[in-house]
Amino acid sequence: MLDPKLLRTDVQSLAAQLARRNFDLDLELLNSLEEERRQAQLDAQALQTERNSRSKEIGKAKASGQDIAPLLAEVDDLADKHKAAEARLDDVLAKLNALAMEIPNIPQPSVPSGKDEADNQEVSRWGTPPIFDFPVKDHVDIGNGLQQMDFEAAARISRARFVTLTGSLARLQRALIQFMLDVHTLEHDYTETYVPYLVNADALRGTGQLPKFAEDLFAVDDGQLYLIPTAEVPVTNLVRDSIQEATSLPIKFVAHTPCFRSEAGSHGRDVRGLIRQHQFEKVELVQMVPASDSEAAHEALTGHAESILQRLELPYRKMLLCTGDMGFASTKTYDLEVWLPSQNTYREISSCSNFGDFQARRMQARWRNPDTGKPELLHTLNGSGLAVGRTLLAILENFQQADGSVRVPKVLVPYMGGVETLHG
RNA sequence: GGAGGGUUGGCAGAGCGGUUGAAUGCACCGGUCUUGAAAACCGGCAUGGUUUAACGACCAUCCAGGGUUCGAAUCCCUGACCCUCCGCCA
Secondary structure (H helix, E strand, O other): OOOHHHHHHOHHHHHHHHHOOOOOOOHHHHHHHHHHHHHHHHHHHHHHHHHHHHHHHHHHHHHOOOOOHHHHHHOOOHHHHHHHHHHHHHHHHHHHHHHHHOOOOOOOOOOOOOOOHHHOEEEEEEOOOOOOOOOOOOHHHHHHHHOOEEHHHHHHHOOOOOOEEOHHHHHHHHHHHHHHHHHHHHHOOOEEOOOOOEEOHHHHHHHOOOOOOHHHOOEEOOOOEEEOOOOHHHHHHHHOOEEEOHHHOOEEEEEEEEEEOOOOOOOOOOOOOOOOOOEEEEEEEEEEEOHHHHHHHHHHHHHHHHHHHHHOOOOEEEEEOOHHHOOOOOOEEEEEEEEEOOOOEEEEEEEEEEOOOHHHHHHOEEEEOOOOOOEEEOEEEEEEEEEHHHHHHHHHHHOEOOOOOEEOOHHHHHHHOOOOEEOO
16 A cells, blocks of 8 residues: 555645556545545544543542542533544544555556556567477377376366376476475575465455455455465565564565465456466565665566576566556566467566565565664565466477477476476 | 463563553663773663644554443453363374
């Protein structure tokens, strides 16, 4: 959520910046609520002051043995008035808060204005899409050929948008997870974490999934808990309600978790294959840094994700998302898109975002600035490093061979017990 | 599932319903002393908000939400979380 001060003072420029991401800030509503809030707060405070001083007088009078009955008569209706004023204030604050929670983050100046993904800017490309001298199969056909990937079996066990992997494909997925965690912990200095896969609503509000995006989540236990849609939620919330020492920054966490998404609203999209599943594995990078470091950290974190693609020899391009395609809580997002031969195009495999202080404000995640001695909000960032299901898919398609077998990327061979090729 | 105990500032830990935003200790910051350090001594040290040009003034916060009261950290109710014992269990 945004700094409430912005909502009070600089609404015009705020509205202009939010208009860039096609968000229509209701200035009229905001201003009238704000005026109402100010008045209600002043009233409530004045009554509070009076009550406090009157009560103190009564206390003193009683202590010195005076008759307090007349004093009590004077304050007879004060409590009722105060309660009414408080109720009015609470009501306005609740409305303002509800409004504030639905306002997205402000895009950084370097983010291009745009409507949807068509307006995203390509920043760079790495690798060359492979050329095949045989008919290219998609990963579903390759998996079927290997007899190690079964969507029908998964649907019988669960429902559509689930998969089962067996044998060397299941192992390849595990190898990818190990490999990614090893690179990020050993070379990029992230701390490995293990976190809950079921989280409460506060945690989801902290990272911005709630209140706006409840329909994308799977709820459990009468809505008391939710399956995580990404490790971002539990990992970022590790610093909730805390004040970090400057010496412990930057905080860099990496976690492998399954992710669960209801995919409400994407019926009919990517129905075939691994691209869009209700359950998938992901290795997630999360950083918490001082405000002054977050832009550099964003570039570095994106580089860490890119490094995985490069080591796996997967061609990709790096996209700077336009204002219209960015997530709710983000100030700036790079998407990494991997080459998929079967679709003859690039598809998202990682999304790396800088959230500024937006999530930290909701979580009350702070650090103590030694220069001022005061707590300041952290900046939070995260990125997939990488989405494992989609990485598996990309390997199958980019490394497929004419006989239906699949070559294992060199860096993964040690993680596959020396196996260099997957056969049926 | 059953029975008990608990939740107070960065930490530990006091707190008869009335000037307690909260004793005390530790930690931390500044100073005195010292060649330097330690010790000792002195002082400072929560967060958020309203208002103000500023100094300041005021308000809120002792797990959360209700209630009683002129007045609640303190009394009552509900909930969350933590701990102990019993039962069950990977």
